[in-house]
Amino acid sequence: MNFIVTVKKLTEYLNNNSDVAIVDVRYQLDDPSAGKKAYEKAHIPQAIYFDLEGDLSDIPRKHGGNHPLPNANVLAEKLGEAGIDKDTTVVVYDKGNDMFAPRFWWLLRFLGHEDVYILDGGYEAWIKAGQPVTAEISTKVSKKFQPNVQSNEIVDIHRIKENIINKEAILIDSRSSERYLGISEPLYTKAGHIPGAKNYFWMEVLDENGRWKSKEELEKQFSKLNKEQEIIVSCGSGVSATPNIIALKMIGFKNVKLYPGSYSDWISYENNPVETKDETND
Structure with a gap:
């Protein structure tokens, strides 16, 4: 797709x-x-x-x-x-x-x-590309958007805690390696990552020109992941995880979920542990 x-x-x-x-x-x-x-x-x-x-x-x-x-x-x-x-x-x-x-x-x-x-x-x-732009604000004819919430597309903190123990799913951290490893943390009071998370920086779904990589390139990038396994994608707060979700779905991963609260939710509970070692290849 x-x-x-x-x-x-x-x-x-x-x-x-x-x-x-x-x-x-x-x-x-x-x-x-x-x-x-x-x-x-x-x-x-x-x-x-x-x-x-x-x-x-x-x-x-x-x-x-x-x-x-x-x-x-x-x-x-x-x-x-x-x-x-x-x-x-x-x-x-x-x-x-x-x-x-x-x-x-x-x-x-x-x-x-x-x-x-x-x-x-x-x-x-x-x-x-030389295409036109405007400052004019369009007025739209209102329509009825009927939501059909796909609740199976997300996981909560309880699922993350379970997964640390049973390791049924692969947990991805989409932040930069510096933040993943706790070397720098510009936003939060605690540096590091959720234990067990593997680091796949979201910007690596883009090529050197800043455009989306081809499916072949993405296949190579995520080749260590099992397409049959559940993949939970996280980041800092559920925003930069989404490019990784798109990339995974583009190359045929079916069971890909978002942890919406991500690292900022995880560390909001004082007793939750954080890790600073690289677990990407574990």
Whole structure:
């Protein structure tokens, strides 16, 4: 399966007046308002903006991680207001190939909508190809988006604890090796990773030009993993795990789940242990 579309493909959608919704999710973790400002300045024609924290995450609490999943019904209502229903093809983009478009992609799939794709190279690729942009905010005819939550696509902290003991699933940590090994930790009070996690940095699903790798390259990258085994993907807070989920599904992994709270949820419980040794090849 392929979940990535090119600039050329998106222009074909637009030229054919297909029932396609374009979603802009540009965002900066260090400047939360920057993405919305960039959208208001210029965006792909017809694009609607969704915000990581305002739309694609719930409010953080003591436990549950820094970017909890949004309420399904609230997100469904926003999708409907954006003109998206079960028959809509959705193409989502961020600045380049960042982690925010995959988060939106995953959320739509989680709500049961499979006709969703990521624009390879994002807004930067669109600009580089000489395609038009606009500051005009599109008004959409509201539709009814009916969520069909795929609860089997996620696991909670109890499943993670069980897995440390029984090792039935492979747990992936999608953060950089420096954070995985506890060498640096810019966001959280405790450095390291969940015991037993294997490190597959999410940016390695991209090639040297920042575009998505081919299926052949991804097969090689994840060759040590068993396609028949359950794979649980984590990161810091359930955002950068999603590119790895997409990559694994693209090459035929069927049983791939997200731990939404990820490391930030794990360390919110003081007694949970963390590891700093490399367990990727164990």
